[in-house]
Amino acid sequence: MRRLILILLPLLVSGQQPAVEPTVRIGLTQNATSVTVRSTDAFTVQGRSTRSATFASVLAIDASRTGPVAASDVQSRVTVTLDDGGMIVLPVGGRVRIEPVPALLQIDTRAYRGALEIFSNTRRTLTVVNELPLETYLLGVVPNELNPTAFGQLEALKAQAVAARTYIYRNMGQYKKEGYDICATDACQVYFGALTEDPLATQAVAETRGAIAVYDGKPINALYSSTCGGRTEDAEHIFNEQVPYLVSTTCEYKHPDMRFSTSRAIPDWQDGVLAVAGVKDYDDAARFMGLPVLPQPRTSEGEEFATYIRQMFYPSVLTTSDLSFLREQGILNTGELTSRKELLFRLIDKKSGSSGSRACSSHSTRGRCSCSWEGS
Numbered sequence: 001m002r003r004l005i006l007i008l009l010p011l012l013v014s015g016q017q018p019a020v021e022p023t024v025r026i027g028l029t030q031n032a033t034s035v036t037v038r039s040t041d042a043f044t045v046q047g048r049s050t051r052s053a054t055f056a057s058v059l060a061i062d063a064s065r066t067g068p069v070a071a072s073d074v075q076s077r078v079t080v081t082l083d084d085g086g087m088i089v090l091p092v093g094g095r096v097r098i099e100p101v102p103a104l105l106q107i108d109t110r111a112y113r114g115a116l117e118i119f120s121n122t123r124r125t126l127t128v129v130n131e132l133p134l135e136t137y138l139l140g141v142v143p144n145e146l147n148p149t150a151f152g153q154l155e156a157l158k159a160q161a162v163a164a165r166t167y168i169y170r171n172m173g174q175y176k177k178e179g180y181d182i183c184a185t186d187a188c189q190v191y192f193g194a195l196t197e198d199p200l201a202t203q204a205v206a207e208t209r210g211a212i213a214v215y216d217g218k219p220i221n222a223l224y225s226s227t228c229g230g231r232t233e234d235a236e237h238i239f240n241e242q243v244p245y246l247v248s249t250t251c252e253y254k255h256p257d258m259r260f261s262t263s264r265a266i267p268d269w270q271d272g273v274l275a276v277a278g279v280k281d282y283d284d285a286a287r288f289m290g291l292p293v294l295p296q297p298r299t300s301e302g303e304e305f306a307t308y309i310r311q312m313f314y315p316s317v318l319t320t321s322d323l324s325f326l327r328e329q330g331i332l333n334t335g336e337l338t339s340r341k342e343l344l345f346r347l348i349d350k351k352s353g354s355s356g357s358r359a360c361s362s363h364s365t366r367g368r369c370s371c372s373w374e375g376s
Helices: 134-139 154-171 199-207 269-277 282-288 302-313 322-328 340-355
Strands: 004-008 023-032 034-045 048-060 075-082 087-089 095-098 105-107 110-112 115-120 126-133 211-215 260-266 358-365 368-375
Touching: 023 034, 023 134, 034 095, 034 115, 034 126, 048 095, 048 126, 075 095, 075 115, 126 134, 134 154, 134 199, 154 199, 154 211, 269 340, 282 302, 282 340, 302 322, 302 340
Parallel strands: none
Antiparallel strands: 004 211, 023 126, 034 048, 034 105, 048 075, 075 087, 095 115, 105 110, 115 126, 260 368, 358 368
16 A cells, blocks of 8 residues: 655664765856855865955857857856955866855855855856755755744644655756756745754754655655645646645635735835835834844945945845945945935845835836835
């Protein structure tokens, strides 16, 4: 008889020797033209020590080439600019592997445990891969697939941990041709790295360590979603796969009512967002996002001001230059001052919008913007 059961993968193999924990390669991005890796601890790139390395994909041809150039003559190369201004040009097909250091390795606003690998792909863009042990990978998956703040039940998080672990065992190597095992988005499982780890979710992963769900002796196809519209569909009607554990069932969750909802017509979109959010200055913006307010600097430009903005709105981000970081994020302009209104709007748009804590929708009506903002 075929049965759906939960099994615990053995931590020991024959001879009482510890089994090696599986390593997972996660594709963080596959279409970047430029990527900057940072850390507060020095790491090594091609034998050179640095705390910051910017990778770029460039097109090159043989310097000795003369006459017309065919598409086949164009090669994709990767350049690496280090924090001392030095540059490394990788050979065609070359890749860089950054081994773990005591501090986390950071890309943009996210930080990662384990190693990072950067290389050029067939699309002539950059692929960035994070490689780390499977159980460590799950620490950055579970809290992003089931929010411990909204669903603070240990048993629910343990069920999510088992589902996520089963999914990666079943789909390991799915993107092997791209140079990694699994993607980092909801097309696979959402993985945001170390800064999103949560104590309760970490406990759930630890207490289910090695446990996966199997059917007929194999890991199940552990598909799950955040919403289902009230009822799921039989797998056979979607994937042409008839299995007893993927059948139609009801799923209902009543979300709590939002605490407020307001709507007004305002000619300027940015003014509308800031007005509805109640944001007039940086202190208001910090309170709106639930962040602590810091003393304001003496100036509204330069590195001192950039440090103030970074420390208040990106407190967990590690940088070698706060000004460069904010320019890379599109928060501050390069070469010209950013108006306070524009800066406040960008902070609200990038921080609140990306975190999903609040949502602003609009439609244009005879040249005016009708903005409705809902939040907790």
